[in-house]
Structures are given as C-alpha cells and as structure tokens.
Amino acid sequence: MTLPDTMRAMVTMGHGGLEQMVLHADWPRPEPVAGEVLVRVRACGLNNTDVNTRSGWYSKTVTDATTGGAFEEVGEDDPTWGGAPITFPRIQGADVCGEIVGVGAGVDPARIGARIITDNWLRDPDDPTDKNKTGYFGSERDGGFAEYTTMPSVNAITIRSELSDAELATFSCSYSTAEGMLTRANVTAKDTVLVPGASGGVGGALVQLAKRRGARVIALASEAKHSDVTSLGADRVLARAPDDLRAALGEDRITVVADVVGGPYWPTLIDILERGGRYTCSGAIAGPMVDLDLRTFYLRDLTFTGSTVIDPEVTNNLVRYIEAGDVKPALAATYPLDQLREAQAAFIAKKHTGNIVVTP
Numbered sequence: 001m002t003l004p005d006t007m008r009a010m011v012t013m014g015h016g017g018l019e020q021m022v023l024h025a026d027w028p029r030p031e032p033v034a035g036e037v038l039v040r041v042r043a044c045g046l047n048n049t050d051v052n053t054r055s056g057w058y059s060k061t062v063t064d065a066t067t068g069g070a071f072e073e074v075g076e077d078d079p080t081w082g083g084a085p086i087t088f089p090r091i092q093g094a095d096v097c098g099e100i101v102g103v104g105a106g107v108d109p110a111r112i113g114a115r116i117i118t119d120n121w122l123r124d125p126d127d128p129t130d131k132n133k134t135g136y137f138g139s140e141r142d143g144g145f146a147e148y149t150t151m152p153s154v155n156a157i158t159i160r161s162e163l164s165d166a167e168l169a170t171f172s173c174s175y176s177t178a179e180g181m182l183t184r185a186n187v188t189a190k191d192t193v194l195v196p197g198a199s200g201g202v203g204g205a206l207v208q209l210a211k212r213r214g215a216r217v218i219a220l221a222s223e224a225k226h227s228d229v230t231s232l233g234a235d236r237v238l239a240r241a242p243d244d245l246r247a248a249l250g251e252d253r254i255t256v257v258a259d260v261v262g263g264p265y266w267p268t269l270i271d272i273l274e275r276g277g278r279y280t281c282s283g284a285i286a287g288p289m290v291d292l293d294l295r296t297f298y299l300r301d302l303t304f305t306g307s308t309v310i311d312p313e314v315t316n317n318l319v320r321y322i323e324a325g326d327v328k329p330a331l332a333a334t335y336p337l338d339q340l341r342e343a344q345a346a347f348i349a350k351k352h353t354g355n356i357v358v359t360p
C-alpha cells in the first residue's frame with residue numbers, strides 16, 4: 001500500500017484559546033521508528049486533558065475552574081498534567097481508534113491490518129510500572145487529531161468489537177481513568193458510590209464500571225441529563241449539587257465518593273462520607289482549590305486517593321470489558337477533524353452526556 005507523504009492534521013501552536021488549533025492540509029506524515037506502529041486514524045475522542053494542556057490550566061498559577069479559553073497567566077514551567085513544559089507545534093488527541101498500516105523495526109508485520117484503540121500512557125519499556133517515567137499520548141508526543149499517527153506498538157491494543165470507530169474512540173481516557181479510580185478506592189459490591197459529574201466522560205464511565213463491580217451507584221448531574229445517566233445504570237440520579245445532600249440521599253449511606261468535579265461543592269462531598277469512607281479523585285473541572293476541614297478527614301477515618309497514571313493491566317482489563325459488552329459507549333456527537341474547534345466549543349459547553357469524537 002502506498003501511503004501519502006503528507007496528511008491533514010489539527011496542530012496546536014501554543015498555550016491559549018481555541019484559535020491555537022490550526023488545520024494543516026500538508027503536515028508531514030509521521031514514520032514509525034523501531035518498536036512503533038503507524039496508525040491510520042479512523043476516529044479520535046476529545047478529552048479535558050486536550051483542553052487543559054492547550055489552555056495551560058494544569059499550571060499552579062491557574063486556580064479557576066476549567067473554562068476552555070485562554071488564561072491571563074500560565075506558568076512556563078508547569079503547564080501540563082505532568083508538571084513540565086511540552087514543545088509546540090503539537091498534535092493533541094489521545095483516544096485513537098484506527099488501523100495499523102505500517103510497523104517500525106522489531107514489530108511483527110502481522111500487526112498490519114489490526115483494528116486498535118490506544119493505551120494512552122507512554123511508559124519506559126525497561127521500567128513500565130514506574131509512574132515517574134510516563135508520558136501521555138497527545139501531550140508528550142503527537143496524538144490522533146490527524147489522518148495518521150505513530151505510537152509504541154505496545155500502546156496500540158488490538159480490539160475485536162461490533163462497535164463503530166467513533167464509539168470505540170470514547171473509551172481510552174475516560175474509562176481507564178474511571179477504572180483506575182475505582183481500583184485505587186478498592187470499590188466492591190459492598191459500597192455505595194457517589195459520582196459527581198456523572199453525565200461527563202469519566203463520570204458516565206464511573207457509573208458503569210462501579211455497577212460492573214456490583215456497587216450501588218448514586219449519580220449527581222444536571223436535570224436535563226438525568227434520563228441519560230439513568231440509562232448508564234445509575235441506581236439513583238440527584239441534582240448536580242443538592243442544597244441538602246443528606247436529605248436528598250435519604251436512607252443511602254455513602255462509602256465512596258468518586259470525583260472529577262471538586263470546586264465549591266467539594267466540602268459537602270467529603271462531609272457526606274461514612275466513617276472509614278474513601279474519596280478518590282482524578283479531576284477538578286469545577287475548580288482545583290477546595291476547603292478541607294481536617295477534622296472531618298481524621299475524625300471520620302477517611303482515606304483519600306489521587307488517581308492519574310494507570311497501570312497497564314487496568315487498560316488491558318478495560319479492553320476485555322469492551323469486547324465482552326460489559327461497558328457501553330456514551331457517544332454524544334461526531335465532528336469532522338476540520339471542525340475540531342467547534343467540537344471543543346461544544347465539549348466545553350457541556351450540554352451533552354458522554355463523549356465527543358472527531359473523524360479525519
């Protein structure tokens with residue numbers, strides 16, 4: 001098969017607003033080096049990490065909620081998830097579904113033709129469990145907002161599924177993040193899990209994956225999205241931020257809060273936990289700065305777990321769940337790649353439930 005030398009790509013030129021993403025019609029197509037595969041991108045999911053990296057929200061100089069737009073001041077030394085600068089131009093986009101169309105030295109050519117989704121965590125091949133030696137696909141190296149991309153062969157996981165390319169592009173980031181949180185919090189069938197932001201990508205995955213573990217799941221979401229969240233399997237869906245959460249919960253006792261929202265409502269989430277309860281967190285879309293009464297934390301015997309870098313087996317397990325139909329995609333909309341700015345604007349506006357995907 002003859003492959004073109006150039007490709008269409010949406011290239012992020014620097015930190016800032018949506019205008020930093022620029023469509024190029026003749027960007028050089030990447031070549032796989034030793035140990036890598038070349039993937040023809042069929043679909044690529046959007047995530048807040050794309051938004052936060054572009055805007056520089058991860059920098060400690062930013063204390064606001066995620067807005068999606070540019071911030072007045074972004075620290076030069078810590079503008080990414082890992083706390084280090086990245087170089088531009090950069091092709092973002094982590095959640096690729098595609099087909100392997102080429103291999104670098106040392107990769108079995110039999111992989112050509114495989115349908116894959118990504119494990120987004122780039123690891124040191126000699127030390128894959130060292131979380132300090134990790135990068136993120138579409139952040140520390142180019143990702144999938146393009147017609148072609150390359151990645152280590154180990155990050156391209158073969159998948160057998162009836163789902164569409166766009167549906168498969170909803171899983172990698174949100175669902176592996178959610179499964180990582182539930183793993184860190186040790187969620188079992190004995191738990192009642194409260195999920196703020198349950199209409200979002202990670203929240204919807206938390207609902208499904210906590211149900212998969214047999215837990216009771218109570219979701220918080222905007223009213224317009226309640227029926228969507230119910231269809232994901234939540235046992236109960238409450239308002240986004242009930243004034244009296246204790247009263248809204250009634251007889252339900254919360255043993256785990258699985259949170260990606262944070263912000264002003266956060267103290268209520270902590271205060272609702274039962275003695276010995278667990279709080280697990282991998283995001284703060286409503287704001288990273290929160291008020292903690294340490295007395296609640298220690299007098300209630302709470303455990304807090306942060307969760308970001310995922311162990312490889314978590315992603316591999318997730319692929320098995322997808323193939324078995326244990327989790328379903330929540331695909332809200334598909335946009336063409338050249339409308340990535342419009343897709344991100346819709347993603348940031350949060351009128352939808354689930355994930356948004358672009359196709360080249």
Ligand SMILES: NC(=O)c1ccc[n+]([C@@H]2O[C@H](COP(=O)([O-])OP(=O)(O)OC[C@H]3O[C@@H](n4cnc5c(N)ncnc54)[C@H](OP(=O)(O)O)[C@@H]3O)[C@@H](O)[C@H]2O)c1
Nearest residue numbers: 048177197199200201202221222260282283284285286308
């Ligand atoms: N650590 C990691 O590896 C990792 C991975 C993935 C995501 N994240 C982080 O997790 C967070 C959520 O990601 P996501 O992809 O699930 O987001 P999303 O799809 O945009 O959903 C977030 C949900 O939060 C709810 N929400 C409540 N208060 C909000 C507020 N003040 N502003 C915006 N939304 C609010 C919204 O639901 P309602 O309108 O129904 O309330 C929305 O559906 C982000 O901060 C993201 O960066 C981290």
